[in-house]
Amino acid sequence: MIDGTDAPPDSSGPSSAPASGRPMPPRRRKALERIASIGASAQAAIPGLYAWAITVAPAAWSRGAPLFAKVAAIVGVLALVTAPAVEGADPAESPDANGSGRQPIEVANERRPRLLERARAWTGPTWARAWSVWGFVLSSAIVWALVPSALSAARLDGVRGALGMVGWALFAFASAGPALRSDPSLAGRIVASTSLKPRSELPRGDGLYVAVGVALALAMQAVGWGVAAPERAVLVRLVTVVCGVAVLGGTTSIALARHTERVPASRRIRLRRALPWLVMLALVTVSGVVVGMAR
Amino acid sequence: MQLLDVLAAVLVLGAAAAFTFGAMSLARASDVEAIYFLVIGVVALRAGVQLVRPGAGA
Structure with missing residues (x-):
């Protein structure tokens, strides 16, 4: 039976370490070995x-x-x-x-x-x-x-x-x-070198932003499952998916903007840039409230 | 975290709420109400993203 288990891990060979040359943590290596032996x-x-x-x-x-x-x-x-x-x-x-x-x-x-x-x-x-x-x-x-x-x-x-x-x-x-197994000749192609260094260190907290975005996007998917008309049900699903993607994009934009290395904009410039949208938001909101009260 | 960042987060959360209300209105076949909420959501999301955008350019 070719199941990949007959290829014992060679701790001294190039396959025991990633291409960066850093030794792989034992727990991660064990997990990868278990996956490879499926x-x-x-x-x-x-x-x-x-x-x-x-x-x-x-x-x-x-x-x-x-x-x-x-x-x-x-x-x-x-x-x-x-x-x-x-x-x-x-x-x-x-x-x-x-x-x-x-x-x-x-x-x-x-x-x-x-x-x-x-x-x-x-x-x-x-x-x-x-x-x-x-x-x-x-x-x-x-x-x-x-x-x-x-x-x-x-x-x-x-x-x-x-x-x-x-x-x-x-x-x-x-x-x-x-069972399909990895090509044993691939291990010989790995060239050990110095550790790869990331261009920038990502600060903590980005996952929280993405998690909030995913939670909001998923919460939108709970809306509109009881619609009887098929055409409207499809429309609701389409709208909720598009809105979820938009919210996810917004939260990731905010997360990425926290640790950018570019020139940070001053508070005045940021406010001026967002002012048209804020004014439009206020106009739309107020007009909706006025129309709702006039009915 | 600056005050504008908090405002941006509030705007994005408000946009998500507006989108949800818009989808609920759409499911109830209240199309005008749905469009209203969806427009509010788009504008609020755009305003929130513009608030946190880095760089000096407009």
Whole structure:
């Protein structure tokens, strides 16, 4: 099984440090190593979850679907999500699920007819693949068998069905193929050099501005979900998205203006520059209040 | 933080509130009210950004 785990990190080589030459913190390095060791089942889980969300979940949670169908659908998701953990549970015995890197003792075990012996010879990736593929496929089949009307042409949208087929094909492809791993020759291309120095140090507090902008933009998205007319609902969504982007741009502009190295404008110039907009704001606000009171 | 920076932050927050009111008015099919609030939001946001803009140029 090619899962990236057979490439041990070389602390003395160039891959142990970033291009800047600075040693990578141990915690960060460990996290990157764990990400790099993700196997085929984790890569297959992404299209699998997509296919589940399009073809299985709508059937399991459709009107009139039994409770067992929902349970089976949840089991399918659990099979996809927990398969990477199963795969990583036994990394020392996972040379290759396709058989190319198996030890002679494992080959000898295969010749034995006993099922238990063969099951014992299975490595973590083999168990993960069996759990991911069969757990997901069987649970999905159970859901479809329990709710056959969910797949009828009258209830299944054509585009959604085609997208579901693509998702299932990607899941099958990712499950059957070996895990993608990084090119080992890339490590040789890294040239160790002196530390890269940033042009300027960013002061603290910028994240707070961006967080406030994101919170405001997200709060706007909560408006207008109960509109009945489709055209107006789309218009409301469009307006809220544009307004959210504008507010996010405004907050980031304020954050960036705090620590600019350019010549700071004096208070008088800033006020003069914003005065037309402030006057316009006052005019619009007052005119709206006057019109509202006159009604 | 100067007073103008605080004013800019207040203007941006006011713009966000105006945008929200505009979207709510749009959802209620009150188009004139929605346009009013959206214009207020645009102007307030522009004023807030202009207040904090660095540089001596206009």
